[in-house]
Ligand SMILES: Nc1ncnc2c1ncn2[C@@H]1O[C@H](COP(=O)(O)OP(=O)(O)O)[C@@H](O)[C@H]1O
């Protein structure tokens with residue numbers, strides 16, 4: 648894969664390699680993240696999509712070393728600006744979170760402390776890393792600047808969370824996430840709990856803050872339509888695997904993986920009312936994945952070979968990687984036939 652974006656930097660700020668995370672259960676290990684690898688470039692916004700339960704949040708926790716038991720990291724490497732996160736000790740990690748990597752967790756706005764004023768919650772984040780600040784005025788000005796970055800009015804400084812709307816609370820969480828200017832911010836379903844109009848505004852806020860503060864951003868979501876408007880590249884996950892990664896315009900114009908094709912096909916459109924082809928839900932037991940390709944039980948194109956060999960990511964096109972045997976040179980003829988049949992169905 649060519650490591651350069653059209654108009655962005657080619658410097659890799661986050662490099663994830665062969666990350667594998669399991670949850671131990673009495674019935675055996677649930678494979679939540681299965682050997683995924685990807686790069687995040689400086690200044691880039693990468694969207695991570697896939698249906699509920701495919702391992703998006705676990706990937707985020709893994710990158711921040713926040714996987715909780717019974718979850719554990721089986722193998723992998725996570726480098727941020729050349730630092731191997733997996734080698735950091737507890738104290739180093741504590742410093743690194745928020746400053747190197749920060750997470751705006753799923754449901755963050757509901758975990759704001761209801762008994763603390765907004766200002767005190769943000770001051771906590773700043774002072775827990777930088778120690779007691781000498782000048783209260785400077786601290787307040789810094790928080791006002793953060794408010795401005797995320798489009799919040801200064802009057803909320805003294806307010807409590809219950810006095811704010813959902814969109815405002817989510818902006819507070821974004822402000823906290825970027826307060827210490829981390830290299831990489833991961834926003835996990837940051838807009839999912841909001842109504843659609845507010846979703847869009849908050850999503851745009853994320854990108855605006857990213858540009859102003861100069862961080863690199865991973866946006867986790869399941870709404871391909873919303874993500875399309877704010878990300879540079881999209882990575883698609885299915886059942887713990889990364890099945891496709893590509894610049895956003897390529898993936899919408901020509902999705903390659905059969906799962907991505909179904910995902911994009913299922914974006915509702917007013918112009919063309921069509922029945923949904925996709926069925927919700929991963930069909931296999933996550934403790935006992937099928938042999939070969941993870942998607943083959945739901946794939947309209949699967950054939951015997953898909954059960955025999957696991958597809959490795961292939962550079963199918965310029966900057967476009969896909970893990971599917973149809974894009975293997977050996978099966979070129981099959982690909983042409985498969986899609987011709989599909990188009991006519
Ligand atoms: N504490 C847990 N114990 C067992 N399995 C878990 C636990 N947390 C998550 N999982 C499983 O890990 C998989 C990935 O979950 P998650 O990362 O939350 O997915 P997503 O964020 O994409 O919805 C799912 O199959 C889920 O059921």
Ligand SMILES: [Mg+2]
Nearest residue numbers: 703704705753
């Ligand atoms: Mg999640």
